[in-house]
Amino acid sequence: MTLQQRISLERNRLRIGRTEEALLEEVGADGSAIARTASEAPDADGLCRIEGAQGLRPGAFVTVRITGADAYDISGVIQ
Numbered sequence: 001m002t003l004q005q006r007i008s009l010e011r012n013r014l015r016i017g018r019t020e021e022a023l024l025e026e027v028g029a030d031g032s033a034i035a036r037t038a039s040e041a042p043d044a045d046g047l048c049r050i051e052g053a054q055g056l057r058p059g060a061f062v063t064v065r066i067t068g069a070d071a072y073d074i075s076g077v078i079q
Contacts (some may be wrong), residue, residue, distance in 0.1 A: 005071040012069035046072035
């Protein structure tokens with residue numbers, strides 16, 4: 001498991017700076033959201049946590065610039 005976490009972190013870090021399309025799953029009142037790109041399968045992979053989703057609804061597709069990564073999840077901002 002430790003080896004897999006290092007591999008996953010390395011792969012997620014390679015995505016930082018990229019722009020990807022994401023599907024919003026949840027949107028908070030503060031504009032934070034949980035989304036999935038084509039690389040995150042439901043119930044199997046990590047999530048994409050994003051900021052700047054004020055006024056958007058779950059089900060919307062957005063363009064996200066990836067700004068951070070950990071072993072399981074990525075984070076970004078809506079473009």
